[in-house]
Amino acid sequence: MAQLNLLQAVNQALHTAMKADERVMVMGEDVGHFGGVFRATSNLQSTFGKARCFNTPLVEQGILGFANGLAAQGAKPVAEIQFADYIYPAFDQIVNETAKFRYRSGGQFTVGGLTIRTPYGGGIAGGHYHSQSPEAFFAHVPGIKVVIPRNPYQAKGLLLSSIRANDPVLFMEPKRLYRASVGEVPEMDYELPLGHADLVQEGSDITLVAWGAQVEVVQQAAQKALSHGVSCEIIDLQSILPWDRETVCQSVIKTGRCLINHEAPLTGGFASEIAAVVQSECFLHLEAPIARVCGLDTPYPLAHEKEYMPDALKTFEAIMHAVHF
Amino acid sequence: MSDVTQSTAKKTPDPVSRRDHMAQITATQAVNLIDKQSAPMPMLQLLNSDGNILNKQYIDAWDKDTALKLFYAMHFTRILDERMIGAQRQGRISFYLACTGEEAAIVGATAGVEMRDMIMTQYREQGALAYRGYTATQFMNQMFSNVLDPNKGRQMPIHYGDKALNFMTVSSPLGTQIPQAAGYAYGQKMSGEDAITLCFFGEGAASEGDFHAGLNMAAVLECPCIFLCRNNGYAISTPADEQFKGDGIASRGIGYGVHTIRVDGNDALAMYVAAKEARAYALKHNCPVLIEAMTYRLAAHSTSDDPSGYRSRDEEAVWREKDPIMRMHRYLQQVGWLHEKALDGFITQTRSDLLAALKFSEKQATAPLSEIVTDVYAEVEPHLQDQLDALQMHVNKYPEAYPNTSQQTAADKQGEGVQ
Numbered sequence: 001m002a003q004l005n006l007l008q009a010v011n012q013a014l015h016t017a018m019k020a021d022e023r024v025m026v027m028g029e030d031v032g033h034f035g036g037v038f039r040a041t042s043n044l045q046s047t048f049g050k051a052r053c054f055n056t057p058l059v060e061q062g063i064l065g066f067a068n069g070l071a072a073q074g075a076k077p078v079a080e081i082q083f084a085d086y087i088y089p090a091f092d093q094i095v096n097e098t099a100k101f102r103y104r105s106g107g108q109f110t111v112g113g114l115t116i117r118t119p120y121g122g123g124i125a126g127g128h129y130h131s132q133s134p135e136a137f138f139a140h141v142p143g144i145k146v147v148i149p150r151n152p153y154q155a156k157g158l159l160l161s162s163i164r165a166n167d168p169v170l171f172m173e174p175k176r177l178y179r180a181s182v183g184e185v186p187e188m189d190y191e192l193p194l195g196h197a198d199l200v201q202e203g204s205d206i207t208l209v210a211w212g213a214q215v216e217v218v219q220q221a222a223q224k225a226l227s228h229g230v231s232c233e234i235i236d237l238q239s240i241l242p243w244d245r246e247t248v249c250q251s252v253i254k255t256g257r258c259l260i261n262h263e264a265p266l267t268g269g270f271a272s273e274i275a276a277v278v279q280s281e282c283f284l285h286l287e288a289p290i291a292r293v294c295g296l297d298t299p300y301p302l303a304h305e306k307e308y309m310p311d312a313l314k315t316f317e318a319i320m321h322a323v324h325f
Numbered sequence: 326m327s328d329v330t331q332s333t334a335k336k337t338p339d340p341v342s343r344r345d346h347m348a349q350i351t352a353t354q355a356v357n358l359i360d361k362q363s364a365p366m367p368m369l370q371l372l373n374s375d376g377n378i379l380n381k382q383y384i385d386a387w388d389k390d391t392a393l394k395l396f397y398a399m400h401f402t403r404i405l406d407e408r409m410i411g412a413q414r415q416g417r418i419s420f421y422l423a424c425t426g427e428e429a430a431i432v433g434a435t436a437g438v439e440m441r442d443m444i445m446t447q448y449r450e451q452g453a454l455a456y457r458g459y460t461a462t463q464f465m466n467q468m469f470s471n472v473l474d475p476n477k478g479r480q481m482p483i484h485y486g487d488k489a490l491n492f493m494t495v496s497s498p499l500g501t502q503i504p505q506a507a508g509y510a511y512g513q514k515m516s517g518e519d520a521i522t523l524c525f526f527g528e529g530a531a532s533e534g535d536f537h538a539g540l541n542m543a544a545v546l547e548c549p550c551i552f553l554c555r556n557n558g559y560a561i562s563t564p565a566d567e568q569f570k571g572d573g574i575a576s577r578g579i580g581y582g583v584h585t586i587r588v589d590g591n592d593a594l595a596m597y598v599a600a601k602e603a604r605a606y607a608l609k610h611n612c613p614v615l616i617e618a619m620t621y622r623l624a625a626h627s628t629s630d631d632p633s634g635y636r637s638r639d640e641e642a643v644w645r646e647k648d649p650i651m652r653m654h655r656y657l658q659q660v661g662w663l664h665e666k667a668l669d670g671f672i673t674q675t676r677s678d679l680l681a682a683l684k685f686s687e688k689q690a691t692a693p694l695s696e697i698v699t700d701v702y703a704e705v706e707p708h709l710q711d712q713l714d715a716l717q718m719h720v721n722k723y724p725e726a727y728p729n730t731s732q733q734t735a736a737d738k739q740g741e742g743v744q
Contacts, residue, residue, distance in 0.1 A: 029560070029563065030561050032562075032563075032567075033562070033635060034561075034562035034563075034634055034635050037561060037562075037629070037630075055562075055567045057529075057532035057569065058499060058530060058532040058533060058560050058568065059533050059534060060533075061533075061534050062532070085497070085498070086498055086499075088498070089533065089534060125419040125420070125481070126481065127479065127480045127481035127484070127497075128479065128480055128497070129480075129481075129496070129498060266712070267708070296697065296698070296716070297708060297709055297712060298697060298698055298709070299479070299701070301478075301479045301697055302470050302478060302479055302480055302481060303470040303477065303478030303479060303691040303692055303729070304478075304691065304692070304697045304730065306726075306727055306729065307694060307697060307716060307720065307727055307729075307730055308697065311726075313719070313723050313726055314719060317719065317722075
């Protein structure tokens with residue numbers, strides 16, 4: 001098996017999907033000849049032609065509006081928004097159109113073939129507008145799935161599933177790991193199921209839930225906790241919506257404690273939803289309050305990026321606090 | 326029907342009793358699909374490549390001091406860009422974005438408006454700040470995100486903002502400033518200010534919905550502003566011919582009922598004259614003016630970009646020959662305003678000032694940790710105070726993990742007295 005980084009895995013998934021199904025089309029700013037600002041779409045245009053991999057004008061609302069129409073016609077557009085921070089001009093198209101297309105037409109029309117790819121997340125000195133993690137906005141909208149991989153193997157398998165799913169999917173790529181995360185990726189065509197969490201590490205004292213680039217952060221915290229005799233179970237959610245309630249709740253019933261970590265601001269972040277469900281499903285098994293280690297309720301600050309981040313040390317502190325509650 | 330019309334008129338008194346949205350439209354009996362060739366739009370050019378004035382009417386368009394101030398600001402900008410691309414490559418800053426080749430468009434337009442006019446930019450308009458007197462140290466403080474940056478180091482390098490210079494803080498999302506400029510100008514009009522808003526953006530950003538919203542609203546609501554599009558041929562890798570099929574951006578202005586002029590963006594004099602006249606027109610008639618500056622982004626999009634992936638060196642070489650600084654240099658020689666020794670001195674001094682400022686600014690502390698929660702709201706709300714308190718305790722417990730803020734007490738003292 002080849003060693004690929006996360007970007008190469010995304011690129012391979014796109015090649016695989018376009019080769020297998022001529023209805024798959026890749027569109028977005030700079031995705032054509034140039035191959036995207038991160039090179040995730042390299043060589044797609046030269047391989048599949050300009051009609052199936054094309055640059056769009058610089059207009060996110062247009063990209064998503066066009067992609068909605070294209071998907072409604074039966075194609076499988078994979079639309080790239082260059083940075084998740086720039087997805088908001090397309091918010092109306094996603095929230096009011098993509099997510100409601102099937103429901104409002106009683107199932108007659110659907111944009112289920114649509115996949116939106118976008119790099120997200122901080123830790124790259126990107127300031128306000130190259131760092132945001134907006135998954136909770138979209139998880140709040142019934143009608144669109146939200147998927148986040150943490151490594152190249154997941155990226156390829158989950159992206160192929162997302163493209164082939166009968167529902168529109170927002171596929172968020174942790175750009176901090178684009179080149180940093182390297183791993184074995186099968187060359188074959190494979191899919192990983194949406195809606196399933198990945199049990200990263202078994203443990204007995206506390207369940208740590210994270211996704212994307214934060215999984216390695218909680219892994220570091222778990223390592224540090226282990227040296228203090230605390231055994232952590234780590235769950236990578238992979239799918240933010242729908243999310244794998246069963247895996248998370250079974251784990252918390254076993255460990256009796258739960259910590260959720262995400263980069264996005266604390267208030268209204270997806271950790272709130274997980275905490276509410278865990279509290280409801282595991283109430284009698286909880287030995288400590290559910291902990292949330294998240295970004296601050298501020299815009300993403302460049303100068304104080306290190307302090308803002310829900311890092312391994314903050315996670316470790318919260319683990320120890322929960323264990324000694 | 327006349328009864329109905331009368332009763333309606335009584336209910337809503339309106340000076341326009343009968344509207345006719347077709348009043349200006351004549352009829353034709355020929356099927357005629359109009360294309361962009363039907364109304365070609367030339368660009369204003371006042372200096373040729375040798376620096377000769379092409380229209381004697383504009384010989385006295387500016388005085389020597391203005392011309393030299395503009396020229397020096399172009400040089401300052403070029404040197405700043407070279408220095409900071411170097412600094413980025415040395416790993417001293419994370420990011421930089423040069424405006425090489427577009428100095429005349431940016432500085433020329435800035436010189437054509439007044440200091441009291443608000444400037445809203447995209448992110449490639451450091452020349453506007455240079456013309457308005459932003460110092461080497463002020464530039465550096467922003468780029469090193471230090472405590473002396475008036476924006477408190479919260480944004481990436483080149484996202485300047487300076488209230489004293491009427492320069493609105495830059496936002497990365499493209500085109501958002503265009504409708505804001507219309508609104509700001511409306512406010513200037515309503516408060517009786519003798520001022521306009523000059524709004525810069527690129528031809529790529531003009532694809533955003535905000536462009537449509539901004540120009541249409543400015544026209545309808547009669548906002549005294551200048552929309553200045555730098556048509557530099559590329560939006561990162563996407564060439565203009567993959568961005569739009571119309572006759573540039575200027576042709577759109579007509580559609581919105583916005584007075585429009587296309588200008589040679591590498592001709593500082595033409596840019597200056599166009600902006601000056603646009604300003605006078607906008608103020609006198611309370612209306613927007615669109616200027617399309619035809620230029621070329623000789624620089625990469627940013628230090629994260631490599632243009633060799635999407636354009637040829639030959640193409641770049643053609644535009645390097647059209648260098649706006651070179652053209653202005655020749656013009657100043659022609660009119661006898663150029664003092665070569667003074668220019669050499671300015672360049673040497675600027676290089677040295679920038680290097681000294683860089684060395685100073687990179688040593689300054691970041692803003693205090695408490696600033697992480699200020700300015701989110703007018704006051705620090707209780708939940709943010711709680712988050713700050715918890716963060717402060719955490720940083721105190723692990724000072725070695727957060728060196729920028731844990732060692733701040735000492736650094737703050739060092740920063741005092743430096744303004």
